[in-house]
Amino acid sequence: MSEKGVRENNNISRRKFFLFFGWLGLLSSLATSAWGAVRYMFPNVLYEPSTIFKIGKPSDYPPNSVTFVPDQRLFVVRGKDGFEGIRIISSVCTHMNCTPKWVGAKNQWECPCHGSIFNLKGEVTAGPAPKPLPWYKTTLASDGRLLVDSKDFVKPDYQIKV
């Protein structure tokens, strides 16, 4: 190599030097822009309903009953399965997020979409559902209404005594 601009001990010509840093600059600016665009797609503020919410008063739910609350997608279970108090269970099927229907005659929830069946404990007894229906932690708010935290799962024996 007898090209001009080539140094004696390392074979990096001026052209190669600028090519390298040119590509480095271009690619890193593209990469950071792409990262910014991906990060942009994940919002920092959500305008969704709170996962902690109030439903009716305990007296709204008669003893030994299962009441469907469609807006918050849950069942209020009062009595049943040897318990006295009120317990709250999700009405979102763990398979594909459909809504299982309470069938009082058989004491079980049946999902219309793919046939999953959940017993009174919320456990899967048939169908493709991979997990039992979760029970929600519930407290009594100061105004006498039930306060449900749909992100806080509890065991089936967690109950509010009435």
Added chain:
Amino acid sequence: MKKNRLLDLLTNNRFYKSVFRHDYPDNDISRSEVVTGNLLLHIQSVKVHKNTIRTGYTLGLGLISFYLFVILTITGILLMFYYIPSLERAYNDMKDLEFAVSYGIILRNLHRWGAHGMVAFVFLHMCRVFYTGGYKQPREFNWGIGVVLLIITLFLSLTGYLLPWDQLAFWAITIVAKLIGTVPPESILGANLSQLVLGGTIVGQNALIRFYVMHVVVLPLVAAVLIGVHFWRIRKDGGLSRPAEE
């Protein structure tokens, strides 16, 4: 010339050849194939006159306008993921983009300044073409397309101006609507034109959605097609205008 081994590994395989349809451009034939065999580059001629690449003559103003159009398209699509053109949401979504969404403020300002820049550079490009006599035969038709593109750019700027739904936007479009309403004869043409633009008699929800649809679909589509024709005509009309042989 000895090929780099890494380069050979990357280019001398079935995948590379299926994508690029030509060998690595290290000889004149494959170098010309780079241009003729590529969707984005074939709009250029394989060889250009020496004076064409004199940047001082055109100042790259047309290309800058095009780059701004590309930037505006990319940032505009991203902004559309958060912006909802409703009276309740529009202003709040714009504020969310500024204060709550990661990198939202960069995208919004890129779009905003890019839009101002595009109006400026399209105008400057037009001035350059005028002062270098680039509108003369055989380029009269392309000058005409350019004029239409300038008007589309101004309409894009105007329709985008309403979308933040702030006071500035509202009163600007209120004034424009009145202005359109004065096209004579007012009672026949002007009144109907303003009704057509606003979708009613006031600057409200109907006007916002009309401006939005024009801004994100109709005008960019027409602009993109005309930009394509504009570029193609540059080549067909004898390449970029350039100084005469010296």
